Amino acid sequence: MRNLHQRYDDFEAVRGIAFQVGRGELYALLGTNGAGKTTTLDVLEGYHAPTEGQVRVLGHDPFAQRAEVRQRMGIVLQEAGFYKDLTVAETVNGWRRWTPRPLERGQVLERVGLAHRADVRVGQLSGGEKRRLDLALAVLGRPEVLFLDEPTTGLDPEARRNVWELIRGMVAEGTTVLLTTHYLDEAQQLADRLAIMHMGRIVTEGTLADVLGGRGTRIVFRLPAVRPSDLPFDLGLGRPRITLDGEAYTVETHDPQGDLRRLLVRAHERGWELDGLEVRRPSLEEIFLEVAETEKVAA
Amino acid sequence: MSWFSMAWAQARLNHTVLMRMRGLAFSVLFLPLFLAVMNTSAVRVPVNGVPAAVFGAVGALAVVFPFTYMTITSSIVVRREERIYKRLRGSALPTSAIFAGDVLHAALIGAVQGVVILVFAMAAARAPLPQNIPLMLVAFVLGAAVFAALAIGTAGLIPNYEVAQIVALPVLFGSLVGAGMMFPLSALPDWAQRVAELMPLTPIVTMIRTAYLGRDFGQDAAPEVGFLEGFQVSAVGLGIGLLWIGIGLWSTRKYFRWDPRRA
Ligand SMILES: Nc1ncnc2c1ncn2[C@@H]1O[C@H](COP(=O)(O)OP(=O)(O)OP(=O)(O)O)[C@@H](O)[C@H]1O
Numbered sequence: 080m081r082n083l084h085q086r087y088d089d090f091e092a093v094r095g096i097a098f099q100v101g102r103g104e105l106y107a108l109l110g111t112n113g114a115g116k117t118t119t120l121d122v123l124e125g126y127h128a129p130t131e132g133q134v135r136v137l138g139h140d141p142f143a144q145r146a147e148v149r150q151r152m153g154i155v156l157q158e159a160g161f162y163k164d165l166t167v168a169e170t171v172n173g174w175r176r177w178t179p180r181p182l183e184r185g186q187v188l189e190r191v192g193l194a195h196r197a198d199v200r201v202g203q204l205s206g207g208e209k210r211r212l213d214l215a216l217a218v219l220g221r222p223e224v225l226f227l228d229e230p231t232t233g234l235d236p237e238a239r240r241n242v243w244e245l246i247r248g249m250v251a252e253g254t255t256v257l258l259t260t261h262y263l264d265e266a267q268q269l270a271d272r273l274a275i276m277h278m279g280r281i282v283t284e285g286t287l288a289d290v291l292g293g294r295g296t297r298i299v300f301r302l303p304a305v306r307p308s309d310l311p312f313d314l315g316l317g318r319p320r321i322t323l324d325g326e327a328y329t330v331e332t333h334d335p336q337g338d339l340r341r342l343l344v345r346a347h348e349r350g351w352e353l354d355g356l357e358v359r360r361p362s363l364e365e366i367f368l369e370v371a372e373t374e375k376v377a378a
Numbered sequence: 379m380s381w382f383s384m385a386w387a388q389a390r391l392n393h394t395v396l397m398r399m400r401g402l403a404f405s406v407l408f409l410p411l412f413l414a415v416m417n418t419s420a421v422r423v424p425v426n427g428v429p430a431a432v433f434g435a436v437g438a439l440a441v442v443f444p445f446t447y448m449t450i451t452s453s454i455v456v457r458r459e460e461r462i463y464k465r466l467r468g469s470a471l472p473t474s475a476i477f478a479g480d481v482l483h484a485a486l487i488g489a490v491q492g493v494v495i496l497v498f499a500m501a502a503a504r505a506p507l508p509q510n511i512p513l514m515l516v517a518f519v520l521g522a523a524v525f526a527a528l529a530i531g532t533a534g535l536i537p538n539y540e541v542a543q544i545v546a547l548p549v550l551f552g553s554l555v556g557a558g559m560m561f562p563l564s565a566l567p568d569w570a571q572r573v574a575e576l577m578p579l580t581p582i583v584t585m586i587r588t589a590y591l592g593r594d595f596g597q598d599a600a601p602e603v604g605f606l607e608g609f610q611v612s613a614v615g616l617g618i619g620l621l622w623i624g625i626g627l628w629s630t631r632k633y634f635r636w637d638p639r640r641a
């Protein structure tokens with residue numbers, strides 16, 4: 080995909096992005112609401128012709144040469160309806176009838192964990208169960224390329240893990256997967272490479288390590304009535320960066336183990352209570368903000 | 379997998395879904411039969427020597443087409459608004475098979491109903507055997523095509539399922555009253571007659587009567603016509619039908635949308 084632009088009337092939802100996904104690779108698109116992920120997938124899935132730029136899926140133009148790729152793609156849309164009055168089994172049967180070489184119904188429902196709901200009307204399914212049915216229909220035709228738009232949104236933690244397993248299985252069988260998500264941990268679990276989109280542009284791209292590259296781990300806690308200078312950290316160049324928001328401290332560090340130990344020891348000595356102590360990777364939002372800032376500085 | 383088997387699969391699923399929508403299924407499946415029976419006794423006096431009941435019953439065959447319209451518009455609107463179309467278009471189905479499945483489904487229902495009405499016409503109204511069966515088939519295919527094209531062409535202008543139901547009513551009543559089904563158009567004032575002759579169902583009704591009864595009902599006197607003559611006198615009707623198909627296709631290009639969001 081090269082230099083993709085997608086305009087809706089006079090609003091440009093995607094403003095010149097490019098990436099390539101190799102066969103059997105899992106590529107994740109992350110981004111805030113309205114970043115343009117779904118729009119990008121819509122174009123790749125052949126729903127629209129790109130306003131500008133060039134798109135190839137399996138070597139074909141997915142819009143103009145839809146017939147070439149139709150039966151080789153599986154799609155989980157962010158938002159799509161079902162026939163509410165059909166049961167799960169009837170829905171899968173219906174889809175199987177126009178899918179070449181479909182998986183067995185039992186097998187596919189088993190894979191997404193819906194076998195026990197086969198005779199329930201789709202309208203009665205919970206949100207997460209519908210999401211699994213989405214997935215069942217997408218993998219039914221043994222696709223070579225799978226597009227998944229937020230496949231785990233609305234799933235409980237166990238179901239999310241099951242979906243991850245399913246996706247890993249597909250990738251192991253050689254399926255190429257393009258996935259969007261709001262969760263950095265999902266990308267970390269699954270993706271070979273990822274891109275982060277913001278306002279229609281890719282702001283950073285690469286392996287997770289590349290993307291996190293240089294960004295430290297965060298130690299977060301609340302500590303009333305303590306000044307930053309009382310903390311056990313050296314405040315020099317290359318040292319942890321400390322930000323204070325009211326009573327909430329965020330310490331960004333490249334030596335989380337050492338800094339955490341120093342912090343706990345100091346807290347023990349002085350009898351501090353570290354409220355809501357948490358150690359974590361930077362969140363997507365933090366990465367966006369930082370990228371946006373660096374861009375501003377660079378400009 | 380062949381294109382036809384995909385279209386067929388789509389038609390089949392359409393039918394399963396229709397059967398679950400009880401209210402719509404009832405109207406679409408039984409109302410035409412009911413109206414056809416009513417229509418048989420609606421005509422009071424013999425027309426050009428054709429007994430009233432026969433004239434009514436044969437014309438009543440055309441009642442299935444406004445229902446074709448209703449079946450197709452409702453299912454298009456429901457699937458668009460519930461974003462089922464988006465899912466279908468992302469499946470292995472070609473777009474043409476989606477349309478073809480819709481049309482095939484509605485046309486098959488119409489065909490079965492047509493046969494039932496035909497049998498009724500012969501049994502209850504003592505209509506003779508149809509004279510020109512190929513012309514009847516042409517009339518049927520034309521009717522299905524005209525109303526399918528109009529259905530797909532107008533679906534883009536119908537915002538939701540409720541409106542689809544309401545829009546179907548004037549189409550139905552207009553067809554019943556203005557197409558010469560319930561009474562011969564010659565009963566209308568002259569100007570209304572001219573207008574009615576251009577309506578989409580009128581040429582179909584006339585063609586069916588001509589084919590069935592072997593007389594040219596395009597003329598007031600309804601002279602008898604032979605087999606080939608039957609086709610000749612139906613040419614104008616065919617032209618009007620094709621014109622409506624053209625209008626339907628044009629409107630499809632202009633107004634059809636897959637997505638509930640107005641672009
Ligand atoms: N059909 C449309 N017409 C007009 N604007 C649209 C249309 N579809 C999307 N947009 C706009 O394009 C922008 C990008 O939307 P998109 O759905 O691609 O975002 P996204 O990254 O998938 O967001 P989310 O995480 O919320 O799913 C949004 O601002 C949205 O309002």
Ligand SMILES: [Mg+2]
Nearest residue numbers: 116117157228
């Ligand atoms: Mg989206």
